[in-house]
Amino acid sequence: MSDQIYGIRAVMEAMEANQPINKIFLQRGLKGELFKELETAIRKNGISASYVPIEKLNRLTRNNHQGVVAQISPVKFQDFESLVEKVMEEEKMPFFLLLDQVSDVRNFGAIIRTAECCGVHGIIVPKNGAAPITDDTVKTSAGAAFNVPIAKVDHLKDAIFYLQSSGISVVGATEKTEDEIYTMDFNQPCAVVMGSEDRGISPSILGVLDQTAKLPLLGSIGSLNVSVACGVFLYEVVRQRRA
CATH class of the missing domain: 3.30.1330.30 (Ribosomal protein L30/S12)
Structure with a gap:
């Protein structure tokens, strides 16, 4: 704890x-x-x-x-708007990750670890309903929680509007779409939104996204663990930008 x-x-x-x-x-x-x-x-x-x-x-x-x-928290949170402004000034291809009500601390830690490996410039979470950053989170992240800027916001929807007004395309990971992740263009400033473990991205958030995308699931199970799905999405961004 x-x-x-x-x-x-x-x-x-x-x-x-x-x-x-x-x-x-x-x-x-x-x-x-x-x-x-x-x-x-x-x-x-x-x-x-x-x-x-x-x-x-x-x-x-x-x-x-x-x-x-x-x-x-063992980690100091960043001011959201200051973080976005700093990244926009310093990076040619800003890359953000937003988590909508991801509540398990170990999932959160695993996601932070993957985000750090993929070069994500900042993680944005809501103040209420999100998993806290505990010692377990830091341990699961293998220390990456100290390397990736994390910002808390009052309302994730307002954060999305701010990113969009800054020229950042916001893509949500959801099975409630016909478009697969491999049809997305991540060679532009972008942000990926991942939903909660049990409900996915909330309907109010889905309604304001620029695009939505899903992963092809070829087996009988209808979904992946959120940290695994997040890893696939983030590495698709990496793959496209390195191609």
Whole structure:
């Protein structure tokens, strides 16, 4: 598990210092003015939070948690717009990866590892619903989580609009299309969107993409693990750009 901080004031100070917080666990039913201030700060900073029984907090730490435990990410997240601007200035062929609600930390780690090997310039994930970056994520990524810039955004749809306005074509991986990946043109600034393990790309995201593509599945099983499918998509970009 990632490093933790606990106690209301300690967690508030961590937010003020822009510490990369994965998630905050709050004791269900806790009251008080300071606790209300903490709740306001959590909402203001867009940090994922869950209200849990005190027994859950006691399992997370043996220290005096005061009803609050925050999990700190081992990786510092990038500012999304600054990341895009930097890549657009420095790279001839920007290459981004967006993950729509990928929730398993090991899948996330495997995807980060593949993205790093494929030269992805940045990974974009939503603040809510995405897998946190934990020690398991870093381990599964073989340390690649420290090498690939990762940005969190309030809404993935807004991030897609921003990429499109920057001249980046956004392609979604989905079986709900007739076009196969091998018909796509990745010799241009592009971003690939991968969906969640169980539902794929959400309908609201599918509706704003420039293109969608699927992988040919020749067996009886209807889908691949998301990290495997992501690897195939990313390496098709690599193949085309090296051809």
